[in-house]
Amino acid sequence: MNISFKINGKAVTVDTDPMTPLLWVVRDELSLKGTKYGCGKALCGACSLHVDGELYRSCSLPVKYAENKNVTTIEGLSENENELHPVQQAWMDINVPQCGYCQPGFMMAAAKLIEEIPEPTDQDIKENISNICRCGTHPRIIKAVKKAAQLKQSQKVQSDE
C-alpha cells in the first residue's frame, strides 16, 4: 500500500504494509539513521520523533498513522542548516552524550518539552521525559534541557525585537 507523508519537509511515498513501524520506514526505506532502534517495545524512547508536532515512539507507531502528516526526525529538528536548534546547541554546550546512542530520542523529547513548558523545572523534566540512557547521562540531560529552554527564550526575545 502506498503511504505518503512529509519527512523533514520533504514529500515522500513508501510502498509498504500499513502496520510497519514508522521507525523501520524511516531507517530502512528513507535511510535516515539518526532515529535509533533501542528496545522495539516503546520502553526506551531511542526511536522518539515528532508527527505533526507530537512526540511518538516510532517503533510502536504504524506508518499508516503518518499518512498525510509531517514527520520530523533529529535530522530535521533544526529549521535550517545554518542554525542549530536550541536543544542541539545546549547538548553541545553541556557535552551531554557519552556513547550517544539514545541521545536523538532524548533530544526529540526535550524539543517537545520546551515547546510545552518554556521554563521547565527538574521535576517537569523528570516527569515528562521517561527515555532511558544506559550511560547514565541524565544529570547532564537535565542541565541541557534547562539551557535549551533558556536559549529558546532568548531566541524568541531577539526575534520579537
Add this chain to the structure above:
Amino acid sequence: MNTKTGNTIVICFLMLFALVFSRPSTGYSKRVYDIPLVKNEDKKEKSLRAFQTILEVLKDPRCINCHPTGDRPRQGDDQHLHLFNVSRGESNNGGPVQKCNTCHHKENNNYSNVPGAPHWSLAPKSMGWFGLTDEEIAKRLTDPEQNGGRSPEDLVHHMKHDSLVLWGWDPGKGRTPVKVSFNEFEKALDEWLENGAHIPTEKADN
C-alpha cells in the same frame, strides 16, 4: 339440558357469587399488591446478583488498571503503577509531552506488543475505582454526576459496545483477557437492567 347439567351450572354460579362478594375489600387490596411486591424482591435479588458479575469485570485488571482514583494508571495482572511516570494529564490522556498515544494507538501492536484500542485513555477521575469497595464502585458507576450523565441504559450500552471496553476480551499477546466471558457479562448486564438496575449499598445506607 338435563337436570344434572343444570344443577352443576347453578352450583358454579353460586360459588362464583360467593367468591366475589364474600371477599373483604381490605383482603382484595392486599392480594392485588402483595403479588408484585414478592416479584420486586425477586427482581432486586436477580439484579444484585447480576451486578456481582458486572463488578467482577469492572475490577478485572484489564478494566480497573485505567480507572485509577489517583493520577497514574496501572499495568499488568499484578497492577503495578504504569512505568515511565505516565500521568493522567489535563485531558485524561497523558501529560503535555508524553501522551497515551505516544505509545498506544487504535489497535494492539504486533511489532512492539504495546496494547491499543480506539480512544485509549484513562477514565475520568470521577470514574476512578481502584481501591474502592464494591459499594463505592457501584455508587460511582451509577451516579450521573460522576459517570458523565449516563443512565443505566447508557451504561449498559457503553459496556456492551464501547471498543475500549471490548478490548478487555482481546488484549493481545501476553495479557490475560477479562476472566468473565463476554457472553456472561452481556447476560449479566441485561439481567441487571431488566430487573431494576439495583446496586449494593453500604450497610449504613440500608
